[in-house]
Amino acid sequence: MTDRKQLNNEQAILGRFQELRNEISQTSAKANELAAESQEHELVLKALEPMEGGRKCYRVVGDVLVERTVAEVRPAVLGNKEQLDLVVEQLIKQLDTKKKELADFQEKYKIRIRGADEQSTAPPVQESSKGSQGVLVGPS
Numbered sequence: 001m002t003d004r005k006q007l008n009n010e011q012a013i014l015g016r017f018q019e020l021r022n023e024i025s026q027t028s029a030k031a032n033e034l035a036a037e038s039q040e041h042e043l044v045l046k047a048l049e050p051m052e053g054g055r056k057c058y059r060v061v062g063d064v065l066v067e068r069t070v071a072e073v074r075p076a077v078l079g080n081k082e083q084l085d086l087v088v089e090q091l092i093k094q095l096d097t098k099k100k101e102l103a104d105f106q107e108k109y110k111i112r113i114r115g116a117d118e119q120s121t122a123p124p125v126q127e128s129s130k131g132s133q134g135v136l137v138g139p140s
Contacts, residue, residue, distance in 0.1 A: 020102045031091040041081035
């Protein structure tokens, strides 16, 4: 009976360890995705910067292409970028907390990872953003 309890306990510890690693990986991927989307917003803002406010441009809202002016689009894109930056900042804080929790868990249960020097627990991955809101500027 003691062997079974010990085995179940070890499985529970290993399960929690894997769960923490998965949470770190998912949070890191989402932070990278949103950071890339924020960079895209920054590129759009740089492209809109020298243009006159009355110039026509087209913005993708959901699945619809909407005609607007540069003056209308610029604040919306800036607001979206600021919101993305805030979310990325929150995700990075969560990531730091989870990494500390994982390190404490590893130390508590003396968990060692084979090849840990060669490979990190949550490698940063750059993903292309999906469903971003695009802006197309028309001729003046």
